[in-house]
Amino acid sequence: MFVQSKKSFASVNYTICNPKTCNPGEGRCAAVPACTHKVIKQIDGVFEQPMIFQDMCMGCWDCIEACPLDAVFAKHVT
Ligand code: SF4
Ligand code: SF4
Numbered sequence: 001m002f003v004q005s006k007k008s009f010a011s012v013n014y015t016i017c018n019p020k021t022c023n024p025g026e027g028r029c030a031a032v033p034a035c036t037h038k039v040i041k042q043i044d045g046v047f048e049q050p051m052i053f054q055d056m057c058m059g060c061w062d063c064i065e066a067c068p069l070d071a072v073f074a075k076h077v078t
Contacts, residue, residue, distance in 0.1 A: 008076045009057035010039070010064065017049050017071035034066030
């Protein structure tokens with residue numbers, strides 16, 4: 001019998017996410033250091049929105065806790 005796997009990973013709502021608002025002084029995304037698995041990166045530098053490499057996400061949701069603007073959410077796919 002084939003059992004379909006369910007996957008959950010963190011995702012960024014880019015209409016809410018704004019490092020200029022959440023960290024106006026340094027432009028650093030708080031979710032980046034919160035992710036001990038190093039799945040979130042500001043690849044374009046500070047003051048730019050972060051990317052989540054969803055294939056590597058462990059679903060621990062530490063990044064969701066860390067974002068002061070509630071821009072990170074748990075996405076569930078079946
Ligand atoms: S995900 Fe949250 S903490 Fe990170 S840059 Fe966007 S708003 Fe700021
Ligand atoms: S849910 Fe956990 S592993 Fe996934 S991006 Fe957020 S902090 Fe990293």
